[in-house]
Amino acid sequence: MPGAAANGLGFLSARNRLTALGWGPFFAHQMRAGDGAPGRIMATERTGVRIALGDEERTAPLGGRWYRLTPEHRPTVGDWVAFDRAAGRIERLLERRSVLKRIGAGTRGEIQLMGANIDTLFIVAACHETLNLARIERYLNLAEQGGIEAVLVLTKRDLAAAPDEQVRKAGGLRPALSIACVDARCAESVEALEPWRRPGATIALAGPSGVGKSTLVNTLSGAVVQATGTIRQGDGKGRHTTTRRSLHPLPDGSLLLDAPGLRELKIPAAEARDVAEVLATIEALAKSCRFANCRHGTEPDCAVRAAIAAGELDPHRLDRYRELKGEVTRR
Ligand SMILES: Nc1nc2c(ncn2[C@@H]2O[C@H](COP(=O)(O)OP(=O)(O)OP(=O)(O)O)[C@@H](O)[C@H]2O)c(=O)[nH]1
Numbered sequence: 012m013p014g015a016a017a018n019g020l021g022f023l024s025a026r027n028r029l030t031a032l033g034w035g036p037f038f039a040h041q042m043r044a045g046d047g048a049p050g051r052i053m054a055t056e057r058t059g060v061r062i063a064l065g066d067e068e069r070t071a072p073l074g075g076r077w078y079r080l081t082p083e084h085r086p087t088v089g090d091w092v093a094f095d096r097a098a099g100r101i102e103r104l105l106e107r108r109s110v111l112k113r114i115g116a117g118t119r120g121e122i123q124l125m126g127a128n129i130d131t132l133f134i135v136a137a138c139h140e141t142l143n144l145a146r147i148e149r150y151l152n153l154a155e156q157g158g159i160e161a162v163l164v165l166t167k168r169d170l171a172a173a174p175d176e177q178v179r180k181a182g183g184l185r186p187a188l189s190i191a192c193v194d195a196r197c198a199e200s201v202e203a204l205e206p207w208r209r210p211g212a213t214i215a216l217a218g219p220s221g222v223g224k225s226t227l228v229n230t231l232s233g234a235v236v237q238a239t240g241t242i243r244q245g246d247g248k249g250r251h252t253t254t255r256r257s258l259h260p261l262p263d264g265s266l267l268l269d270a271p272g273l274r275e276l277k278i279p280a281a282e283a284r285d286v287a288e289v290l291a292t293i294e295a296l297a298k299s300c301r302f303a304n305c306r307h308g309t310e311p312d313c314a315v316r317a318a319i320a321a322g323e324l325d326p327h328r329l330d331r332y333r334e335l336k337g338e339v340t341r342r
């Protein structure tokens with residue numbers, strides 16, 4: 012099968028291939044009679060998503076049905092789905108064990124999914140320049156909200172004047188924060204990441220452009236599976252080489268999720284202000300709802316809906332509020 016060979020698991024039986032992709036009882040128990048084949052979403056592509064089934068890989072469009080749902084309910088990289096082979100489409104999204112999500116940088120503040128069913132987040136930062144501790148903190152929070160273990164991976168150790176000093180500084184962010192400081196290009200150096208690379212474990216990489224996320228994928232794969240980009244001469248920034256999310260099975264049995272570096276996380280302060288403002292606006296209105304536990308849906312005498320009806324509140328802000336609350340309570 013060309014697809015099975017493409018994900019590097021060609022030597023395994025179909026069932027073992029699923030296991031190697033992270034399949035287990037949590038997902039198996041969700042399958043119902045008449046469901047199609049279980050598959051894992053390996054990558055997002057321009058035309059849809061690439062799905063690894065036990066014996067082949069298929070690409071399926073994410074058609075209108077999915078786009079009517081909020082982003083949180085749409086399949087994302089790392090998701091397990093029931094796939095209808097005959098129709099060539101995703102039937103059902105299986106419940107996630109974990110999800111990594113962020114609030115988008117746009118004015119709508121939509122939730123964006125960074126990946127599903129992730130065991131560990133490698134927060135990647137280059138240590139030859141001043142660490143952006145606020146950014147790392149932000150990623151630590153995302154991992155905590157998603158119920159995902161975080162590990163700080165400091166790259167470019169070989170270029171840093173005082174790498175141990177950087178490790179010490181970052182260590183102040185959390186009492187028992189796991190930190191690995193590596194040369195991402197060097198196989199021997201990245202052995203420090205071994206404790207998290209268990210067979211079937213899914214590890215997501217996050218961090219700004221140019222820090223070496225794709226370089227880590229290549230070194231840990233022992234092959235060039237992802238393109239990497241040089242650093243810009245003028246400002247030392249990355250070139251946004253990786254543009255899509257993709258999951259890479261490694262020879263040691265773990266799976267690495269490579270992703271584009273996020274430009275948007277550069278402005279966490281503005282985002283935090285925006286979030287606080289939406290929460291405060293809705294909560295102030297909600298004090299006047301008839302019911303203390305009003306969900307601002309069909310309840311009578313809802314002050315929030317009244318404000319929307321009167322044109323005093325943009326309905327998008329209520330959507331945004333709900334997304335934010337989902338983020339806070341669904342931990
Ligand atoms: N010296 C040194 N260079 C590194 C290290 N890690 C990455 N690089 C180099 O940094 C550049 C950017 O690496 P990438 O792996 O493309 O960075 P990325 O995080 O995937 O970036 P985006 O895909 O743009 O988000 C490449 O030229 C790598 O060779 C390291 O530990 N040491």
Ligand SMILES: [Mg+2]
Pocket residue numbers: 224225226238239252253269270271272
């Ligand atoms: Mg990359």
Ligand SMILES: [Zn+2]
Pocket residue numbers: 297300301305306307308310312313314315316
């Ligand atoms: Zn209400």
